[in-house]
Amino acid sequence: MGxxxxxxxxxxxxxxxxxxxxxxxVTSIVRANVQSYRDLPVILYQIQTxxxxxxxxxxxxxxxREFDMKDxxxxxxxxxxxxxxxxxxxxAYRNIYRRCSLPVLMAEADSGAIGGKDSHEFLxxxxxxxxxxxxxxxxGYTANAEKAQGVYPDQPATPEQSxxxxxxxxxxxxxxxxxFVGVATSQTLKAVFYAADDDVVFVTVRGDLxxxxxxxxxxxxxxxxxxATDEEVRDAGLVAGSASPIGVTNVRRVADPSIMRGSxxxxxxxxxxxxxxxxxxxxxxxxxxxxxxxxxxxxxxCPQCNAPLEATRGVEVGHIFKLGTxxxxxxxxxxxxxxxxxxxxxxxxx
Numbered sequence: 001m002g003x004x005x006x007x008x009x010x011x012x013x014x015x016x017x018x019x020x021x022x023x024x025x026v027t028s029i030v031r032a033n034v035q036s037y038r039d040l041p042v043i044l045y046q047i048q049t050x051x052x053x054x055x056x057x058x059x060x061x062x063x064x065r066e067f068d069m070k071d072x073x074x075x076x077x078x079x080x081x082x083x084x085x086x087x088x089x090x091x092a093y094r095n096i097y098r099r100c101s102l103p104v105l106m107a108e109a110d111s112g113a114i115g116g117k118d119s120h121e122f123l124x125x126x127x128x129x130x131x132x133x134x135x136x137x138x139x140g141y142t143a144n145a146e147k148a149q150g151v152y153p154d155q156p157a158t159p160e161q162s163x164x165x166x167x168x169x170x171x172x173x174x175x176x177x178x179x180f181v182g183v184a185t186s187q188t189l190k191a192v193f194y195a196a197d198d199d200v201v202f203v204t205v206r207g208d209l210x211x212x213x214x215x216x217x218x219x220x221x222x223x224x225x226x227x228a229t230d231e232e233v234r235d236a237g238l239v240a241g242s243a244s245p246i247g248v249t250n251v252r253r254v255a256d257p258s259i260m261r262g263s264x265x266x267x268x269x270x271x272x273x274x275x276x277x278x279x280x281x282x283x284x285x286x287x288x289x290x291x292x293x294x295x296x297x298x299x300x301x302c303p304q305c306n307a308p309l310e311a312t313r314g315v316e317v318g319h320i321f322k323l324g325t326x327x328x329x330x331x332x333x334x335x336x337x338x339x340x341x342x343x344x345x346x347x348x349x350x
Contacts, residue, residue, distance in 0.1 A: 002224055006051050018051035023327050023349055026073045030345065031333040037077050040335060040345065041085055045072035056130075074348040077335065079324075082346045086118075086322055089350045093122055093318050104317060107133050108143035110214050119321040123314030133314045134296050138307035146214035149292070150300030150309055152206075155186050155262025161278035168275045172241035174207040177275065181266050184208070189259060189267045189279065191243040193233050196222040200236040202251050204244070204287065205294055206258035206265075212295040219254065219291050242275060244268040245285040255287040256294045323347040 006018040019025070026044055034040065050069045057064050074085040090106070097104045102124055109121040121144055123133050134148035135141065143149070171177050178185045188207030193200060194216065201220065203211055217225040233240050236251050244267035245253050259265070259281045267279040279285070298311040325344040328334070333345045 001052075004052050004054065006053050020050055020052045021069070021349075022046065022048070022050075022071055023073065023323070023347075024331060027327045027331045027333050027347070030073075030075050031328075031331060034075065034333070034335055034345065036336050037338060041074060041076045041081055043072055043074045043085060043089075045070065045350075072350040074350070075328075075333075076346045076348070077337070077343070078346055082322060082324075082348050086320065086348050089320060089348070090120065093320065093350075097122065097317070102317065105133055105135070105142050105312075105314060107314075108147050109319065110144065110146040110218070117322045117324050119319065121316050122318035122320075124317050125312050125314050127313055129313040129315040131314050131316055133312050134298075135310050135312065136302035136305060136307055137310060139302060139305040141302050141304045141309075143296075145296060145311070146212065148296035148309075149303040150294070150296030151303055151306065152209065152258065152261070152294070152297075152300050153186075155206075158263050160280050160283065161264050163279060163284055164277040165269055166275055166277060167273060168242070169273045171273070171275070177266060178207065181275075181277070183266060186262065187264070187266060189244060189265045191238075191245075191268060193228040193236075193238060193240070193243075194225055195228045195232055196220045196225050196252075198224075200228050200232055200238075200251050202238065202243070202245060202248055202253045203293065204253070204255040204259055206256065206261065209256065209258055210295040210297070211256075212293055215291075215293045216254065219289060219293060239268065239270050239272055242268040242272055243270055244276065244279065245287060246270065246276065246279060247285070252289075253287040254289045254291070254293065255281070256292060257290060258294055259287075259290075318350075320350045321348060323349055 001020055008016050047070045051066050054065055076082040104122045104124050107121050107123055109119045132145035134143050134145055171180050174185050174188055174190050177188055186208040190205050190207045192203045192211050263280050264278040267276050269276045300309050302309055325346055328344040334342045335345055
């Protein structure tokens with residue numbers, strides 16, 4: 001949970017926490033009471049106070065540090081049984097919102113610190129919402145911006161040209177670089193520096209795109225992710241404003257596949273006030289990880305039907321997760337099958 005977790009000590013100096021959610025507690029209850037496949041499936045729920053040290057606590061009913069949560073937990077023998085419980089619970093949520101006259105969107109979502117395979121958020125569209133929902137009006141595709149996929153337009157492929165160094169005095173931004181050279185921002189590559197558990201990571205995306213920090217964090221399997229400080233960037237030997245992966249080998253390099261959606265990009269030359277023309281991957285540089293880390297944006301194309309995507313603001317009013325066996329394996333919540341073999345219980349939370 002990172003810094004969201006409230007931690008404290010009792011008078012004897014023993015470490016304690018205030019519960020942000022109750023997967024561990026409920027799993028322990030089931031471990032003590034479920035022995036056989038005949039005891040499954042089972043769903044337990046509670047309504048109880050939870051505590052989270054939110055970085056941006058908001059007035060009202062959501063995103064506060066102390067709040068009431070209805071949380072439910074399903075326990076099943078396998079993935080197929082979990083899917084039955086998950087779909088039944090999703091329908092229960094939809095029924096509740098319909099009866100409350102809340103026109104919610106059910107969106108694919110990132111599981112965050114809770115983990116798990118699949119998750120969906122229920123979001124109420126409102127201009128004051130802090131979540132962005134990406135939707136396709138043509139086919140109904142709906143996903144939180146943290147999870148959404150988008151198909152961005154290709155740059156026309158042109159024959160690779162020779163790498164050429166140019167002076168770019170005072171140019172520090174992608175927009176400024178594109179204007180100076182006379183190209184579209186999609187003809188540039190953007191360098192962004194992050195600290196992943198305090199290790200500097202060099203991230204590259206096409207200049208017209210933004211980094212999706214949730215996708216990046218999932219890719220790096222790190223606990224904490226933040227933008228690197230100026231000092232950390234300097235200590236890593238990187239030149240902010242004129243950086244590119246060309247010649248960089250001393251830090252981890254992560255790139256989005258957009259670096260292959262075009263050719264002859266304008267990139268930093270890793271010297272102040274200097275850039276390269278005609279950079280191409282993989283001819284001119286290598287990366288350690290190449291994976292989707294781009295933020296889907298309105299105007300990108302739907303990954304399911306290729307129609308233009310739209311965006312709306314929303315507030316989260318529910319979230320459901322397929323946890324799998326991560327908690328049951330860690331806490332020893334097992335069951336015996338018909339042959340007497342022991343297996344971890346498959347879980348969902350809601």
